[in-house]
Amino acid sequence: MNFDFIGKRRLWFIIALGIIAFGISFLIFRGLNFGIDFTGGTKLLLNLPGGFTTSQVRDVLAGVEATDANGRTVTLENSYIQETVGTEGQEVVIRTVPLTEEEREQLLAAIAKEWPDFSDEDIRNIENVGPVVGGELLRNALLALLLASIGMIVYISFRFELKFAVAALIPLLFDSFVVITSFSVFNLEINSPFVASVLTIVGYSINNTIVIFDRVRENLRYNSSFKALPATLNLSISQSLLRTINTSLTTLITVGALLFAGGETLKDFTLPMFIGIFCGTFTSIFLASPLFYELKVRENKARA
């Protein structure tokens, strides 16, 4: 197969920039739906025996008081209420400001008053995250991405060279960006699994790029001239192309199985992973080696 990946590099860069522009506009106009893991708050998943309407739930919430982050007493009327399909049919998700233990009990008591058959059994899930922990999670996520990037640059520079490391890292950051954007596009709630899915994509994408760079490293041993570099890079990508496609395909099969057959709980996690793996496959083929070539061109010009 003789496809000119390097010669058409400007086209790939323009496409990538277009995707970034699209992503940024989504992030600006739609924003991200931060869940309670980041903002702090209380989230309840309840089965209300006998059914409910959203306004009925809101009326009940209006009668419960709580103290918000600024120390004011508010009713829970403005909480986020969502209908969802659970094991026994319709269930409700309620997201409020962080509730203390007493406030939580008051809320449950108010609900038990409106739905007399309501018991502890009907509490599917309660999550309560204080604002302190939420802020820490965001900080740790950013810090993890930063430290992981440094660790990878050091290792790849040591095993290959610094230019390979930089050329591997940029597609990686692009993949992370696409995963983050997908949370905005599909309006998924950002919680702790988000951190895990972004970092999974980081791990997956770097592995993909390294396999191609390994082939480049090997082929450079036979011919290391700058003139032949485009041909060497094209050859290396082609030689590892079947492997790249087959690996991505098998991983997409497993993630896809979890996405389409794995139920709602996993979806927040598997959908971004599916998109990230898909994206990571393309970036390791179309971005990593062309970027490496660009860096080499610059080096060559500086030398001349």
Add this chain to the structure above:
Amino acid sequence: MIQWTKLLTLILIITTIFTAVALSLPVIVRDINLGIDLQGGVYVLLEAQVPEGGEQETEAEETSQEENKNLWQKITAWFDGLFGGKEEEETREISNEDMIATIAVLRNRVDSFGLSEPVIQREGERRIRIELATDPNNPEQGQQAILETIGKTALLEFKDSSGKTVLTGANLTEAQAVYQADEFGRQVPMVSLVFDSAGAKIFSELTASHLGQQIPIYLDGEVISAPMVQTVISDGKAVITGIESIEEASRLANLLRSGALPLELAQLEVRTVGPTLGSDSLTTSLWAGLLGLVLVMVFMIFYYRLPGLIASLALLAYGVILLDLLVVLKAVLTLPGIAGIILTLGMAVDANVIIFERLKEELRNGKTPRAATLAAFDKALSSIMDGNITTLIVAAILYALGTGPIRGFAVTLSLGILCSMFTALIITKAMMKNLVDSNILKSNWLLGVKK
């Protein structure tokens, strides 16, 4: 000539894999620790509150604190500084002994629920993480009751008429929920208390000086009972009345038995997952995972033929080794952990794909199956190692940074990477070598190339 020893070795390896699968499966199903998101349960993150008025500190102490910070705290402090972050709060007012004592009391309380493998861990300076998996078949272990029990300070106080505390729960030797007749002769739930000898003496003096008066009993600063003293009580026995139900009484008795918490705790984070939700997500994700595994195997066999079959066997070995390791290391399997397994399953397949693509290439270049196999493993090694080590670096950073579920993800990720390297580089290699060395292949078609 067919090399029978090689062929027998191959058969032996395959038999070993199947035996390992058959022997391990029941053990894995029985013993693997499931996280609360998979099984249902309670997760609480508590933080000890600084007692009021205890905030004086000398400068000498502050500098020694600076030196005592570990590398991680320095990094986070530096990172916070980048964003013009918040002023650091001083956290040292809480003594280590108090934290240890608090954890011991919490352990006592949790043990009273009879849960399997409760996790109570100190996290950092003054946080305590509690993870309790509730048994889906035992509704007695009510999650609400557990939550109510964990956070209570349970400081029991008897106060005299001037409002001074004269006796506390520290002097208790026994607390039990009982039905007893009240002053009207009705059987009502109560908590009966027995004091130690010092407590009995104080109580006898207290009752003697307060004959005909009320002695209020406080729990965490609230009056829970205010009995009228009718006679001097010198045997060190008392009861708390005015309790709604026997369940309530036994909860209170249990709290008093395990003692008061030396520190006041705030619940930073609480998560409960109902048993139905937990087991639902477990079953569906298990089936989906199995479906994914089977599809991958079908693809590998269809595409790479005999090596694909060998890779499928190696994948079985990978799965069994990884899950066995999780059981042996008592690691907790969570939903993000399952994602880590999928990622490393992908990488295990990847290692095989890299090797087999190389094998085809070498065969097309005219090498004999034996030489091609050796060359394929040889040339694939560096790319498999570099790819896996880089991902391992990511996993290590996640482990250092993460708490709870993220840490579980990092553990399965790193174990999975090690297992996938082991199965591809040792097990697949052993099977492939013995296969080509046994001379049973008449054509290269079975190895994935045209003729």
